[in-house]
Amino acid sequence: MVTMTYGEAAKNALHEEMQRDPTVWALGEDLRRGGVFGQYKGLPELYGPDRISDAPISEAAIMGVAVGAALSGTRPVVEMRFADFALCAVDELVNQAAKARYMFGGQAKVPIVVREPMGMWRSSAAQHSQSLESWYTHIPGLVVVCPSSPVDNYGLLKSAIRCDDPVVYMEHKNLWALEGEVDNNDPLPLGRCRFLRKGEDITLVSWSATVHEAMAAAETLTGEGASVEVIDLRTLWPWDKERVFDSVKKTGRLIVAHESVQAGGFGAEIAATVSDVLFGDLKAPVKRLGAPRVPIAYAPPLEDTVRVTAVMIAECARALMKE
Amino acid sequence: MTADPRAPAAARNLDLDRLLAHHKLMWRIRAFEEAALRANTEKLVLGAIHPSIGQEGIAVGVCSNLRTDDILASTHRGHGHTLAKGANPTAMMRELLGREGGTSHGKGGSMHIADFSVGMLGANGVVAANIHITAGAAHAIKLRGEDRVACSIFGDGAINRGPFLEGLNWAKVFELPALFVCEDNGYASTTRTADMTAGKGPAARAEAIGLPAMEVDGNDVVALDEAVRDAVAAIRAGGGPRFINAKTYRLTGHTAADPDGYRARDDVAAAWKRCPITRLAQALADAGVRGDQLAAHERDAIEEMDAVYDDAKAAPWPPLDRAFADVQDIGDPRKDAY
Numbered sequence: 001m002v003t004m005t006y007g008e009a010a011k012n013a014l015h016e017e018m019q020r021d022p023t024v025w026a027l028g029e030d031l032r033r034g035g036v037f038g039q040y041k042g043l044p045e046l047y048g049p050d051r052i053s054d055a056p057i058s059e060a061a062i063m064g065v066a067v068g069a070a071l072s073g074t075r076p077v078v079e080m081r082f083a084d085f086a087l088c089a090v091d092e093l094v095n096q097a098a099k100a101r102y103m104f105g106g107q108a109k110v111p112i113v114v115r116e117p118m119g120m121w122r123s124s125a126a127q128h129s130q131s132l133e134s135w136y137t138h139i140p141g142l143v144v145v146c147p148s149s150p151v152d153n154y155g156l157l158k159s160a161i162r163c164d165d166p167v168v169y170m171e172h173k174n175l176w177a178l179e180g181e182v183d184n185n186d187p188l189p190l191g192r193c194r195f196l197r198k199g200e201d202i203t204l205v206s207w208s209a210t211v212h213e214a215m216a217a218a219e220t221l222t223g224e225g226a227s228v229e230v231i232d233l234r235t236l237w238p239w240d241k242e243r244v245f246d247s248v249k250k251t252g253r254l255i256v257a258h259e260s261v262q263a264g265g266f267g268a269e270i271a272a273t274v275s276d277v278l279f280g281d282l283k284a285p286v287k288r289l290g291a292p293r294v295p296i297a298y299a300p301p302l303e304d305t306v307r308v309t310a311v312m313i314a315e316c317a318r319a320l321m322k323e
Numbered sequence: 324m325t326a327d328p329r330a331p332a333a334a335r336n337l338d339l340d341r342l343l344a345h346h347k348l349m350w351r352i353r354a355f356e357e358a359a360l361r362a363n364t365e366k367l368v369l370g371a372i373h374p375s376i377g378q379e380g381i382a383v384g385v386c387s388n389l390r391t392d393d394i395l396a397s398t399h400r401g402h403g404h405t406l407a408k409g410a411n412p413t414a415m416m417r418e419l420l421g422r423e424g425g426t427s428h429g430k431g432g433s434m435h436i437a438d439f440s441v442g443m444l445g446a447n448g449v450v451a452a453n454i455h456i457t458a459g460a461a462h463a464i465k466l467r468g469e470d471r472v473a474c475s476i477f478g479d480g481a482i483n484r485g486p487f488l489e490g491l492n493w494a495k496v497f498e499l500p501a502l503f504v505c506e507d508n509g510y511a512s513t514t515r516t517a518d519m520t521a522g523k524g525p526a527a528r529a530e531a532i533g534l535p536a537m538e539v540d541g542n543d544v545v546a547l548d549e550a551v552r553d554a555v556a557a558i559r560a561g562g563g564p565r566f567i568n569a570k571t572y573r574l575t576g577h578t579a580a581d582p583d584g585y586r587a588r589d590d591v592a593a594a595w596k597r598c599p600i601t602r603l604a605q606a607l608a609d610a611g612v613r614g615d616q617l618a619a620h621e622r623d624a625i626e627e628m629d630a631v632y633d634d635a636k637a638a639p640w641p642p643l644d645r646a647f648a649d650v651q652d653i654g655d656p657r658k659d660a661y
């Protein structure tokens with residue numbers, strides 16, 4: 001059992017995977033300085049510039065080169081710096097990485113991990129704060145992972161690196177310094193949710209930083225006598241339908257909470273699927289809590305107007321539990 | 324060293340066996356595409372096909388200087404490149420017709436033909452996307468310490484997309500074993516490339532990024548063969564990336580369905596006289612090769628590709644469960660696609 005931060009967990013995972021497999025290498029801007037969030041700190045000293053490689057400010061090339069290098073027997077870990085900048089490389093991710101295996105009839109796979117630091121990070125404003133995970137869940141061929149804790153960032157990054165599919169791996173910028181215990185040395189399975197709290201009255205499903213809001217809400221609600229189940233989805237595609245279904249069958253109530261814009265967010269997919277499959281088990285309508293459909297503002301009070309908070313989740317849960 | 328490409332081919336020191344092989348291969352590409360055009364007319368090819376008729380010299384001049392384990396990433400106009408890299412025309416034609424036994428099991432069609440077993444990393448439906456893939460393959464080759472070369476062939480329209488700058492810069496920064504060949508046919512779809520391109524053109528742009536760049540007549544296979552041979556040797560020896568701009572002309576429409584209304588008929592007719600196959604045949608005849616030997620190349624190629632087309636026509640559709648295969652391991656849609 002070791003305590004480490006979310007950022008250190010990822011660094012340790014990458015280090016161990018690079019030791020284990022000489023075909024793993026990382027590429028991105030400013031990696032030789034340890035990465036812009038320090039998430040590669042120490043690795044440049046351990047690995048030469050070939051394996052922890054700097055890159056020009058050419059996001060499309062970084063992604064496209066990774067695709068070509070993955071088709072040629074290596075396992076690149078792509079650093080996009082901010083999820084927002086990965087939009088400069090959407091063709092390479094969506095049209096190339098996600099499609100190559102299929103359109104070439106299975107002749108090759110594209111084992112890349114695309115790290116896209118996401119989410120609100122105080123006053124980063126409209127172009128450095130977005131949570132676009134739902135976009136990628138829409139693309140056949142991609143796996144989408146959004147870890148919320150050090151232990152998951154460690155275990156899921158390991159699995160992502162070992163996975164032969166292109167994995168969009170979205171770490172939340174506000175979680176880099178979060179400390180937690182990492183109690184295993186093994187990869188954690190992709191496509192599996194984590195039950196953070198067991199309960200009987202209501203299910204809260206969330207991922208990434210909003211998981212911590214859901215946990216805080218659960219704490220409050222428990223103090224009020226409710227029994228709350230909290231699920232950290234961890235992998236958005238494929239999402240762990242069976243376990244979410246099991247939970248909602250038991251509680252009959254579901255709130256899906258996420259930081260990204262509610263309209264067209266992944267919560268809509270979960271809500272629609274659960275409403276469809278478990279209609280007869282529901283005691284209340286499935287609720288989504290996401291951001292309003294406005295860009296993210298700079299001034300903290302304005303920025304806060306789009307946040308999904310523990311208070312909002314608790315309030316929504318109370319209303320549902322009256323039904 | 325490279326012979327003066329302006330000298331008439333007959334005046335150069337010709338390797339006749341090699342050039343006969345080039346002539347034969349160009350005819351195989353021509354005959355493959357004539358058969359594909361027939362398939363299009365007969366409505367057996369449903370998606371778009373982009374013929375490279377008139378541009379065969381580039382496919383042959385470039386690919387005959389690549390080893391099987393060298394990498395090639397191609398464009399929408401990739402049939403010739405793919406054949407020249409060594410792919411099986413039977414599997415290619417089946418792919419064009421969307422049939423079982425196609426290179427991509429009928430899931431890609433003309434624009435996604437690939438044959439990884441001969442280092443052909445795919446045609447690409449996105450203009451210029453192959454430039455990054457080539458840089459990536461070259462990067463992997465360098466990381467692995469191999470002596471292979473990665474090559475991409477793209478059109479003159481591709482130089483106005485970002486990957487031309489980003490990919491060439493990347494290849495130069497990392498001194499990668501990459502050859503970039505621009506198939507400069509003067510048009511991007513229905514638009515004259517010159518009308519939409521500032522500056523002095525592909526080679527000048529490549530040179531500005533630091534790549535040794537060369538202009539070659541892409542319809543003169545002899546000249547292109549020599550230029551590519553020298554470039555590949557330099558790259559393989561660790562000399563970093565190089566660029567070749569190969570001038571050519573597409574003798575058909577942009578796609579099989581394109582009526583080609585934007586080019587004067589006289590220009591197209593004049594271009595037929597510069598057809599790379601005719602030019603090489605002339606050079607070979609001047610060097611004393613008998614006409615019947617050259618005619619046999621044409622005849623054999625047509626016979627081969629007619630049989631290839633017949634085979635594809637008779638091939639079954641892929642089984643429907645193929646539509647769900649080869650997507651991803653984690654979240655495999657064969658278990659749950661919704």
Ligand SMILES: Cc1ncc(C[n+]2csc(CCOP(=O)(O)OP(=O)(O)O)c2C)c(N)n1
Pocket residue numbers: 399400448449450477478479480481482506508510511512516577
């Ligand atoms: C990114 C992108 N934009 C537009 C197209 C549509 N398109 C297909 S081929 C083509 C022309 C390409 O011209 P060029 O690169 O010169 O190649 P050529 O067709 O002449 O061989 C265009 C615009 C595309 N496939 N990809």
Ligand SMILES: [Mg+2]
Pocket residue numbers: 478479480506507508509510511512516
């Ligand atoms: Mg062109």
